[in-house]
Amino acid sequence: MGKSDTATPRQRYRAQVRTEIKEHAWKQIAEAGASALSLNAIAKQMGVSGPALYRYFAGRDELITELIRDAYRSLADAVHAVAATGADPAGIAHVLREWARTDPQRYFLIYGTPVPGYHAPEEITGISQEIMADLLTACAALEPDAPATPFADHLADHRDWAGGHPAPPAALHRVLTFWTRLHGVLSLELAGHFAGMGFDPARLYEAEVDALRAPLGRAPGGLRS
Template structure:
């Protein structure tokens, strides 16, 4: 008996969902999340309005799918680097940061979709947290090798408390660095990751939204400098 997921009906459904998402992504690139219009998508796909709701229950449901896809693609960008990380933790940090920046620069509309609320009142589905942590997971492994200096020890102290109190954070640490919540390296691993995320999010968001235009520098120059400062702060070799 054929697997139901490979039936002609199932394949048609997935193909149609893919077409709907492709059009939504084009609308997103043209005008951001507010430009995603189900009625225009239905017309372009050749469906009635009610028929479209058999594929996505609402615009939020469609946005949820786009957000999941964007996180998964961003994770593939960093995981691709993580599969062959340089032996030097400092070089590994730069490689991961560059991969993150490259993905965002190539897919700015998708980056902006996942970094912030795309629409007033929108609530992202809970499973996006795990997807976001997958993007940053390789950073956890890099900073697990770090030796925090005085400047970042207050952050390390807070992340040590966080990972002891939050089972999901402990799972994140275990999955990507093979560490327990009580391991002496736990605080550094998460503190460095959070600081990297904060630095990257600031620079990348400003870059993809055009805020650096005309200022005479490249976002990569800033990211390189920021990652060097972090590497120094955690004594990454």
């Protein structure tokens, strides 16, 4: 299956060990977070000596970078799978929550506390734009002639990040709002900030998904003017 047939035995072995290392890494991350990831512990679990892993990853940082890349890839695939069925933003939102709750630490690897000085490789920003493209398509289809908000006007002049996607400014605004609002609920929920509060986070998430169906500007019945 795939290109593993054409590769040399050395390459096949190398790839297999690399994925095995990453599997153990994910297990550690899920249990104790990314900060507790230890090459030494992985080596011990695999029954090999510590320095052996340096044949496969230049160091802890490269391993984590690879894990981040895989996490982005997984999220992009999950989003694209549902977007390809013609799902609306609400459908994507539910897939996003499922994906995040499957492995909270994987979500935090992408959207969690950044390490000062770390810069994502070019490849990752590419995957990020894949996700944006699916979101833009879904949001543009939802309400083709939504009224342009003041912020949407600002976005009309700063739409480089959309990568040439033909979505109208209102859709750009909606995508960013989709992203920030759902991330707001999700990250606080996964971080346990709602823990002792009693209410059901799923309903708050649902309320925000519902709100995203409404037009984004100041609502007509709103306060002041």
